[in-house]
Amino acid sequence: MNKKNENYDVVVIGGGSAGLSAAIEAKRNNASVLLIEREDELGGILKQCIHPGFGILQFKENLTGPEYAEKLIMEIEKLQISYLLNTLVVDISKEKKIVAISPDKGILNIKAKAIVLSMGAREKDRGSILIPGSRPSGIYTAGVAQRFININGYLPGRDVVILGSGDIGLIMARRFTLEGANVKAVYEIQDKPSGLKRNIAQCLNDFNIPLYMSKTVVEIIGKERLEGVIISDVNSNLEPVKGTEEFVKCDTLLLSIGLIPENELSKKALILVSDKTNGPFTSEIFETSVDGIFAAGNVLQIFDLVDYVSETGMISGKFASLYAKSELQNRESKKAINIMEGENIKTVFPQKFSFTSDLVLFIRPSIEVNHPVFIDVADGFFRVKRQYARIGEIMRVKVPLEVLKDLNRDFKVSLFDLKE
Amino acid sequence: MADLKKFVCIVCPLGCDIEVESIEETLLFKGNKCKKGEEFAKEELEAPKRVLTTTVKVKGGVIKALPVKSDKPILKNQIFEVLKILALLEVEVPIKIYDIILKNVLNKDVNIIATRSIKKEE
Numbered sequence: 365m366n367k368k369n370e371n372y373d374v375v376v377i378g379g380g381s382a383g384l385s386a387a388i389e390a391k392r393n394n395a396s397v398l399l400i401e402r403e404d405e406l407g408g409i410l411k412q413c414i415h416p417g418f419g420i421l422q423f424k425e426n427l428t429g430p431e432y433a434e435k436l437i438m439e440i441e442k443l444q445i446s447y448l449l450n451t452l453v454v455d456i457s458k459e460k461k462i463v464a465i466s467p468d469k470g471i472l473n474i475k476a477k478a479i480v481l482s483m484g485a486r487e488k489d490r491g492s493i494l495i496p497g498s499r500p501s502g503i504y505t506a507g508v509a510q511r512f513i514n515i516n517g518y519l520p521g522r523d524v525v526i527l528g529s530g531d532i533g534l535i536m537a538r539r540f541t542l543e544g545a546n547v548k549a550v551y552e553i554q555d556k557p558s559g560l561k562r563n564i565a566q567c568l569n570d571f572n573i574p575l576y577m578s579k580t581v582v583e584i585i586g587k588e589r590l591e592g593v594i595i596s597d598v599n600s601n602l603e604p605v606k607g608t609e610e611f612v613k614c615d616t617l618l619l620s621i622g623l624i625p626e627n628e629l630s631k632k633a634l635i636l637v638s639d640k641t642n643g644p645f646t647s648e649i650f651e652t653s654v655d656g657i658f659a660a661g662n663v664l665q666i667f668d669l670v671d672y673v674s675e676t677g678m679i680s681g682k683f684a685s686l687y688a689k690s691e692l693q694n695r696e697s698k699k700a701i702n703i704m705e706g707e708n709i710k711t712v713f714p715q716k717f718s719f720t721s722d723l724v725l726f727i728r729p730s731i732e733v734n735h736p737v738f739i740d741v742a743d744g745f746f747r748v749k750r751q752y753a754r755i756g757e758i759m760r761v762k763v764p765l766e767v768l769k770d771l772n773r774d775f776k777v778s779l780f781d782l783k784e
Numbered sequence: 785m786a787d788l789k790k791f792v793c794i795v796c797p798l799g800c801d802i803e804v805e806s807i808e809e810t811l812l813f814k815g816n817k818c819k820k821g822e823e824f825a826k827e828e829l830e831a832p833k834r835v836l837t838t839t840v841k842v843k844g845g846v847i848k849a850l851p852v853k854s855d856k857p858i859l860k861n862q863i864f865e866v867l868k869i870l871a872l873l874e875v876e877v878p879i880k881i882y883d884i885i886l887k888n889v890l891n892k893d894v895n896i897i898a899t900r901s902i903k904k905e906e
Binding site for chain 1: 797838849867901
């Protein structure tokens with residue numbers, strides 16, 4: 365077996381939109397960079413998201429996922445950034461020692477001065493919600509079905525039921541329909557759909573696919589292949605209501621029930637992970653609780669716009685390279701303060717402010733308001749207006765370092781309805 | 785006689801609920817926050833169009849499917865006709881992003897173009 369030792373300023377783990385952006389920014393800041401990707405191509409989830417909606421903010425163009433990926437990959441090639449494909453990182457330590465494995469290179473021991481974690485997220489599956497019944501084939505998470513169709517060229521089934529009204533499920537309702545399958549219905553356990561309104565319009569209404577709220581799958585029927593599901597109403601506590609069961613015949617069940625940031629590696633390096641976001645606690649430069657280990661993209665929290673993912677990548681990459689070259693200012697000068705959720709905010713991150721850089725906040729509101737609102741930082745230190753607040757959409761607010769530099773206490777971020 | 789139709793605009797992430805009322809010869813738009821919404825609603829009434837994104841089979845090679853898109857929106861009621869034509873296609877590598885895979889689809893001024901490059905050895 366081949367054991368290799370390598371040293372880099374910045375090692376980026378994961379070559380999706382966050383990792384690509386981080387690697388590019390680190391290289392632009394003159395760090396030696398290595399990007400490690402477990403698949404046989406760079407691009408991550410973007411490669412299979414063949415629909416438009418990417419880059420509207422960042423490039424002022426409405427690109428499909430593959431186009432957005434190719435733009436970033438061309439920059440990687442232009443900057444001659446080193447990258448490894450088919451290479452899986454299996455361990456990282458607080459001391460920033462990385463162990464990776466690959467079929468042709470064997471075991472790699474890599475030492476980094478700084479690391480950017482950008483491993484993305486995984487889908488919640490049947491096991492996460494424990495659907496009773498038999499275990500036939502034909503049950504897929506929506507992202508896996510998307511990969512089968514868009515990357516492998518297979519049609520996983522012809523008579524489809526979708527559980528969960530998140531965007532991935534809605535996009536796949538359209539995708540299956542365009543490939544000639546029959547999508548019978550989308551069932552959502554909550555009383556409101558969770559995907560974007562325009563996806564309901566262009567993925568369901570366009571094809572007369574019904575969307576039923578307050579329902580869920582309570583049993584799987586089928587021996588070798590799925591034969592159908594039992595659908596039940598749920599009450600306000602999301603518990604199935606006895607007596608409301610109905611059998612829906614289908615050969616494919618798609619689960620679009622949520623994404624979880626992939627932090628197994630983060631935990632190995634003893635990085636503190638938040639219960640609220642399921643991602644590492646970070647400061648405004650996206651540094652985790654371990655010095656010199658940064659995080660970006662869906663590994664931090666589940667984003668809905670790739671433009672924001674890339675932004676966290678760029679910030680992480682820049683500061684990882686500064687850290688690697690010992691050029692980070694303000695390391696010990698002022699103690700970091702905490703950022704907390706105030707009124708009408710479900711989650712806010714980053715969770716710490718270290719007075720190193722402008723603060724870019726990503727906020728999940730807990731109320732739905734279809735007219736102007738304002739976001740308040742530190743009880744009036746900074747306020748900004750937004751056109752609306754939606755529970756399923758993350759809001760981004762940039763607060764200049766100048767504004768916050770004299771703060772010396774933990775502060776809250778709140779959201780207020782302008783009309784009240 | 786007033787006729788009221790409702791649409792969700794899909795032009796940008798705002799997703800405004802637009803109401804169009806046709807009173808005699810005129811159209812009245814309500815709910816759109818910009819002019820694009822009005823244009824979208826007007827087209828939805830007369831001739832709804834959608835940008836088509838799908839995949840096309842790739843001959844040989846490691847990568848089996850080429851993602852493509854229509855470079856302009858296609859009439860909604862012609863989408864399945866276009867898909868049937870695309871289902872019979874097999875493209876060869878190498879492919880450069882934005883290469884035209886199918887020109888002038890259904891004799892309209894719309895092309896189906898590649899949304900990624902595929903190198904020869906892939």
